[in-house]
Amino acid sequence: MSDAAADLAPSTPPAPAPAGTRLARYVRRDRFGPALHLLVEGVRCGGCVAKIERALSGVEDVTHARVNLTNRRLLIRWTGPDERADALVAIVEQTGFPAVPYDPGRLDDEDAREDRRLLRAMAVAGFAAANIMLLSVSVWAGHAQGMSDLTRTLFHWFSALIALPTIAYSGRIFFAGAWGALRRGRTNMDVPISLAIVLASGMSLVETINHGDHAYFDSAVMLVFFLLVGRFLDHRARGRARAAAGRLLALRGEAVTVLSPRGTTVALPPEEVEPGMTILVAAGQRLAVDAVVEDGTSTVDTSLITGESLPAPAEPGTKVFAGTVNQTAALTCRVTAAGDDTLLSEIVRLMDVAEQRRARFVALADRLARAYAPVVHLLAALTFVGWVTLGGLAWQPALMIAIAVLIITCPCALGLAVPVVQVIASGRLMRQGILLKSATALERLVGIDTVVFDKTGTLTKGALTLVDTGADASALAEAAALAAASRHPLARALVAAAPPGPPAGAVREIAGAGLEHDTPVGPVRLGRRDWALEDGEAPNDDTAAAGPELWFHRPDQPPVVFRFQDDPRPDAGAVVARLKAAGLDLHILSGDRPPAVAAAAAALGIDHWRAAMTPVEKVAAVEALAQSGRRVLMVGDGLNDAPALAAAHVSLSPTSAADIAQTAADAVFQGDRLAPVVETLDVAGRSDRLVRQNFVLALGYNLIAVPVAVAGFVTPLIAALAMSASSIVVVANALRLSGQTRRQDPAAGGAAWTSSST
Amino acid sequence: MDVLVYLIPIALFMGLLGLAGFLWALRSGQYEDLDGSAERILYDEDDEGGGDPPDPAR
Numbered sequence: 001m002s003d004a005a006a007d008l009a010p011s012t013p014p015a016p017a018p019a020g021t022r023l024a025r026y027v028r029r030d031r032f033g034p035a036l037h038l039l040v041e042g043v044r045c046g047g048c049v050a051k052i053e054r055a056l057s058g059v060e061d062v063t064h065a066r067v068n069l070t071n072r073r074l075l076i077r078w079t080g081p082d083e084r085a086d087a088l089v090a091i092v093e094q095t096g097f098p099a100v101p102y103d104p105g106r107l108d109d110e111d112a113r114e115d116r117r118l119l120r121a122m123a124v125a126g127f128a129a130a131n132i133m134l135l136s137v138s139v140w141a142g143h144a145q146g147m148s149d150l151t152r153t154l155f156h157w158f159s160a161l162i163a164l165p166t167i168a169y170s171g172r173i174f175f176a177g178a179w180g181a182l183r184r185g186r187t188n189m190d191v192p193i194s195l196a197i198v199l200a201s202g203m204s205l206v207e208t209i210n211h212g213d214h215a216y217f218d219s220a221v222m223l224v225f226f227l228l229v230g231r232f233l234d235h236r237a238r239g240r241a242r243a244a245a246g247r248l249l250a251l252r253g254e255a256v257t258v259l260s261p262r263g264t265t266v267a268l269p270p271e272e273v274e275p276g277m278t279i280l281v282a283a284g285q286r287l288a289v290d291a292v293v294e295d296g297t298s299t300v301d302t303s304l305i306t307g308e309s310l311p312a313p314a315e316p317g318t319k320v321f322a323g324t325v326n327q328t329a330a331l332t333c334r335v336t337a338a339g340d341d342t343l344l345s346e347i348v349r350l351m352d353v354a355e356q357r358r359a360r361f362v363a364l365a366d367r368l369a370r371a372y373a374p375v376v377h378l379l380a381a382l383t384f385v386g387w388v389t390l391g392g393l394a395w396q397p398a399l400m401i402a403i404a405v406l407i408i409t410c411p412c413a414l415g416l417a418v419p420v421v422q423v424i425a426s427g428r429l430m431r432q433g434i435l436l437k438s439a440t441a442l443e444r445l446v447g448i449d450t451v452v453f454d455k456t457g458t459l460t461k462g463a464l465t466l467v468d469t470g471a472d473a474s475a476l477a478e479a480a481a482l483a484a485a486s487r488h489p490l491a492r493a494l495v496a497a498a499p500p501g502p503p504a505g506a507v508r509e510i511a512g513a514g515l516e517h518d519t520p521v522g523p524v525r526l527g528r529r530d531w532a533l534e535d536g537e538a539p540n541d542d543t544a545a546a547g548p549e550l551w552f553h554r555p556d557q558p559p560v561v562f563r564f565q566d567d568p569r570p571d572a573g574a575v576v577a578r579l580k581a582a583g584l585d586l587h588i589l590s591g592d593r594p595p596a597v598a599a600a601a602a603a604l605g606i607d608h609w610r611a612a613m614t615p616v617e618k619v620a621a622v623e624a625l626a627q628s629g630r631r632v633l634m635v636g637d638g639l640n641d642a643p644a645l646a647a648a649h650v651s652l653s654p655t656s657a658a659d660i661a662q663t664a665a666d667a668v669f670q671g672d673r674l675a676p677v678v679e680t681l682d683v684a685g686r687s688d689r690l691v692r693q694n695f696v697l698a699l700g701y702n703l704i705a706v707p708v709a710v711a712g713f714v715t716p717l718i719a720a721l722a723m724s725a726s727s728i729v730v731v732a733n734a735l736r737l738s739g740q741t742r743r744q745d746p747a748a749g750g751a752a753w754t755s756s757s758t
Numbered sequence: 759m760d761v762l763v764y765l766i767p768i769a770l771f772m773g774l775l776g777l778a779g780f781l782w783a784l785r786s787g788q789y790e791d792l793d794g795s796a797e798r799i800l801y802d803e804d805d806e807g808g809g810d811p812p813d814p815a816r
Binding site (some may be wrong): 069 | 762763766769770773774776777780781784789790791792793794796797798800801
């Protein structure tokens with residue numbers, strides 16, 4: 001304790017920190033003054049942008065406020081002290097958009113950099129391909145109509161001048177990929193690509209120096225350009241989904257108010273808090289450490305950790321965990337674990353471990369490349385040997401022919417076969433509110449035979465609604481007036497169910513019990529049964545309710561009960577039926593209480609369910625299924641699901657899910673329907689068929705082109721034509737996937753999913 | 759045909775200008791927020807008297 005207090009002294013201001021300095025440590029100072037980077041949630045249109053920017057531009061010392069609508073980020077600059085940050089964030093939040101500060105150095109910008117790198121490389125390659133092609137067309141025409149050797153060599157030199165720097169610059173992406181794979185003793189698609197590019201340009205350079213007839217600069221650069229188009233589209237399509245899910249640090253972001261032994265308070269970043277310190281947790285604040293309550297009574301929203309929809313009471317002695325939110329009243333707690341020792345960090349670690357196990361999945365294209373590359377290289381070698389020994393050629397022309405084989409077999413169409421389908425599939429899914437985050441998610445979705453659902457928030461809406469129990473309207477209205485004073489989920493559900501009316505005045509909230517309001521004839525209470533009702537008042541009734549309930553007590557009137565349930569998503573039954581019809585085995589793994597899970601499982605017709613599971617048990621259950629040879633699709637939304645999401649073969653998560661679950665999932669879907677699960681599986685199946693067709697097309701092209709090349713008939717013109725033609729065929733085939741969307745959308749009602757997201 | 763010796767470099771130079779323009783636009787952040795720019799034009803910021811949010815770089 002005293003050690004901890006001594007540690008505090010140098011790193012914190014001497015005076016008790018005012019309450020409003022918790023965001024100051026996110027402020028970055030540069031030559032324009034202080035700047036704060038925020039992630040703003042819920043920004044969807046220019047109206048939201050204008051609202052936020054207008055609110056901020058009205059503040060006198062703000063010099064710059066700009067929302068980036070694409071990645072939902074806000075940059076504020078102002079003149080004055082860093083401590084203004086809290087006031088400015090409060091202004092943003094007043095406009096109705098929750099804002100979370102982030103450290104721009106830590107989050108991103110790997111992704112944005114990669115995006116720009118690909119775009120730059122593609123632009124350079126596109127420029128070069130267009131110009132070289134113009135020169136090449138002249139050379140080809142020259143072959144037919146007669147062009148002096150000198151002019152042709154001049155054209156070849158111009159081509160070389162454009163092509164070689166381009167390949168050095170734009171081709172790096174493939175060279176780096178190939179080198180990375182080779183160093184680990186493997187091959188991937190980048191290996192044959194790099195080899196073909198290098199050999200084609202090297203051989204063309206030799207030809208140019210020797211005033212030869214044929215140079216393949218156009219083929220090499222076109223190859224680079226086409227493949228970069230595929231890569232760039234692929235990267236772009238998933239960039240937004242990744243941006244939406246990269247908010248993990250928000251969970252631990254807030255500063256902790258530490259009470260020093262001298263009775264003063266200081267705000268410390270969570271990583272400087274140590275076990276044994278005493279902390280104050282205000283109502284509405286998210287805990288950043290694990291702690292034991294020492295003083296105060298409140299309720300704690302633990303949904304992030306347990307998936308439980310109702311907040312748990314907290315009183316002296318209760319353990320509270322990082323990531324949970326203190327709801328009703330201030331608490332004084334003693335820290336038991338901080339930083340990497342918290343339960344939250346434990347879950348994150350569990351997730352990382354599970355994710356590493358999954359990273360062993362090899363994409364279809366890479367699997368194919370492993371088989372394809374050796375065959376092609378062997379074929380080229382055989383061609384060379386064959387022409388030298390059997391064909392009687394000198395080694396130079398034989399080498400030319402062998403290299404031509406490599407160029408013509410270079411997997412241009414093969415390299416496009418997967419990305420093009422991926423891009424169109426993810427575009428189609430995105431229109432329906434499903435964002436694919438992982439490159440191989442679609443491939444992994446194929447061959448799924450088991451679907452594991454979380455219950456709360458996944459099969460159900462995760463929000464409680466009032467069950468119609470026949471309570472009369474006046475009782476409901478009175479109870480709602482009382483409930484309007486509370487932020488408890490049950491109270492909010494009650495308010496939502498009642499017609500709008502004025503809230504009652506002078507309502508006391510008793511944490512863990514309910515709400516009380518004094519009237520001249522006696523107290524009115526709304527809350528827990530044993531607290532709200534007078535002795536002997538309890539009616540003899542069916543108390544075996546599966547869901548939560550609120551009792552309403554008024555003087556001189558019989559008590560009224562309000563029951564609540566977590567409704568299943570509107571189409572959960574239909575989706576379950578369709579998945580079952582498709583022959584999938586369905587399971588529920590829930591952290592909720594057994595009766596609630598049993599009720600949901602029975603209502604939806606899911607036979608296998610397990611309740612009251614911890615995050616570790618969920619992972620174990622998913623892995624047990626995997627070990628029995630099943631391929632598991634996990635659908636879940638809670639922090640407690642995150643490790644299981646990472647452990648499953650492939651995983652989906654609704655956008656209402658905890659940020660960390662969205663981070664762990666391969667795809668996230670918007671809206672309050674479950675149908676995106678079926679749609680995703682459907683698109684994955686169709687994409688898989690198209691990818692395989694594309695491979696067949698690309699290989700079929702090789703079957704025709706390779707004999708021509710081995711026979712030594714290939715010229716740069718033929719190579720360019722063959723390469724473009726096969727690429728176009730593959731792209732056209734992939735486009736059929738988006739064509740099907742337009743025909744099917746109205747019937748499937750798919751458009752509704754996008755508009756229902758809020 | 760000697761004229762090609764001048765014409766091709768001139769053509770390439772003009773192409774390079776376009777490429778340089780694109781790379782400049784990329785570097786200066788013109789592609790950072792395509793959605794936002796598309797929406798922003800619909801909102802009149804002039805009535806707030808501020809115009810564009812002030813740019814500290816000036």
